[in-house]
Amino acid sequence: MQTFLGPDFLLDTAAARHLYHDVAVGLPIVDYHNHLIPEQIANDKKWDTIGEVWLAGDHYKWRAMRWAGIPEEKCSGAATFREKFDAFASVVPKCFGNPLYHWTHLELQRYFGIDELLSPETADMIWEKANGMLAEDSHSARGLLRQFKVEFVGTTDAPCDDLAFHKQMAEDASLSDMVVAPSFRPDAAYKIDLPGFDGFIADLAKVVGYSVDSYAPLMKALIERLDHFVAHGCKATDHGIDVLRYAKPVDEASLDAIIAKRLSGEALSELEIAQFQTNMFVDLSKAYYERDLVMQLHIGAVRNCNHRLYKSLGPDVGGDSINDRPIAIELNGLMGEMDRDGHLPKTVLYHLNPSFNEVIVSTAGNFQDGEIAGKVQAGSGWWFNDQLDGMERQMTQLSQMGLFSHFIGMLTDSRSFLSFPRHEYFRRLVCQMVGRWVENGHVPNDTEMLDKLVRDVCYQNAANWFLPQK
Known part of the structure; x- marks a missing residue:
């Protein structure tokens, strides 16, 4: 019987123990998606x-x-x-x-x-x-990150953010061992169906200095803000997609009419919302491709379900759940439009509902194009699924239907500076899974090959995407 959280926690084979203790345990961390507060890193909060x-x-x-x-x-x-x-x-x-x-x-x-x-x-x-x-x-904030050898921190930032703290960190020589990069999250721009759209349009207009109440200037403003992010080291974008919609793209006049209708207070139809969102994703994804940015799509949350909690505390307080709306037709349609002219960026697909793992993996396989290994990723177990069963299910489907060897691995998706042992949790599970494959004769007991597999999944693949010099 093992000691609780002892040295061999989860490591139930000789191969797993070797892979963790001799390969995974000392690897640095590339945490490419989290919700840490940039100000706290910049000022090294205690x-x-x-x-x-x-x-x-x-x-x-x-x-x-x-x-x-x-x-x-x-x-x-x-x-x-x-x-x-x-x-x-x-x-x-x-x-x-x-x-x-x-x-x-x-x-x-x-x-x-x-x-x-x-x-x-x-x-x-x-x-x-x-x-x-x-x-x-x-x-301190930086001390906690350094304890886990965190090399890359991808924060989550709104388009209108001035990124002053990222600028401060980029100019801070004492932070040269760590990259802290903003990630562009334009949810408020494409969620035209939600009440916050009007306020976002007003805020964006103030930041860029011109009206953005029609489609062309709105996209121009978003690209300007995206370039502001790139100038501050942005490597990735992120999108929270609660309801995934798809429709055939429409012309600019139709998009202008949709925006005008929305800003006048009229309700949009589902088709109009889908047309607007599809066009915006197609145009944004091309901009991401041209700037060699990673596009992350977080799909399938039902947010703010507890009305009393939301009214008293606002969003992101523990009142969200898993969605079960079908996504296969919409996701493949949207990905197909983004890829139509060869401008699909490196992409990570996540779904909050584990029953969609196979849909996500099979969709990712549809849009691999030989340009970049693992160009479209079936992302790690997210939110309710970043536990042992959820992570194992996701990696099992990825290995069976795709290429586990090109997986970019784990992220914290956390607001806490104490959350980085979750990478250890993930790495121990990876070693357990691979060790069991060896034990069961599913893979050869080739130390060099398996060492590389674990090193790549736990660190190197993500480093290649977000820290190319590594």
Whole structure:
């Protein structure tokens, strides 16, 4: 019987133990999609308490706490961080089977050297020890990233962001060991059906200095902002697609009429929304291709389902769920339009519903063109699926229907500077899977070949995309 989170956690074969301990464990991290706050890296933030660094904005923890009957005041509300920490400590022993149980204790072990299990009985000791270490330079924002050898951080930024903190970091010689790049996320521009569209149009017009109330100037403004991002080191774009739509592209006059109708307060039809979004994706994807940017499509969330929670706290607070709308026809139609003239950029497809893994992988296979190995990726298990079962299912389908060897691997998709043990979690699982293939005779026990496979999936493939000099 193995020790909980011991050295060989998940490594149940000799091959897995070799692959992890001799290959994967020391690899740097390319975290190409996350929601870390650039200001905190630029100013090398320090936190006063583990309660703050752990519980401020972490909706994974808030969901578990609510499920256990913790009042909102001690999740996202006005309670002190010590009160929130104590509440979380009371919930963790109830989290068996939930990845939070592993993540929480991996974070305590890796960042703070604490092997004790978090509970009400150990809360005082863990609070004091962790808080003492947070005062040290090793546990500042940059210190935490360096502990896990993070070489690339891809933040998520709105088109109108001035990127001042990215500029500050690019000019900071003390940050030369780490690339922190903005990622262009224009959700508000193409979600013409949502209430925020009007405000985005107004904000964008202020930033670029001219009206953007028709299609050509809107696209001109978005490309200007995209070039602003590229000038600040942007390597990737990101798109949250809650409802995936597709329609045959239409001419500019039709698009102008759709925008005018929307800005006048009239409701758009589903066809008009689909026409606008398809045209915009086609034009944006061509711009991404021309600038050698990676396009990420995050599909399939049902957002802000809890109306009371959304009204009191806003979005991204743990009130979202998995969608089950069909996507195969729309996704392949949209990808086909973006690829029609050979201008499809490097693309990562994610779906929040694991039942669509096969659709995502088979679609990715449709648009490989020999230009770049693994040009269209079936992205890693996302959000509700970045746990052992979800990640294994995604990688199993990728290996069976595509080429696992060209997979660009894991990302945190997190707002927390303590989330990087999730890469260890992923890497141990990769080594477990490959080790079992060896044990079962599914692949040859060729050390050189398997070492390269694990190194590529855990680090090198992503480094080739986002850090070409590597």
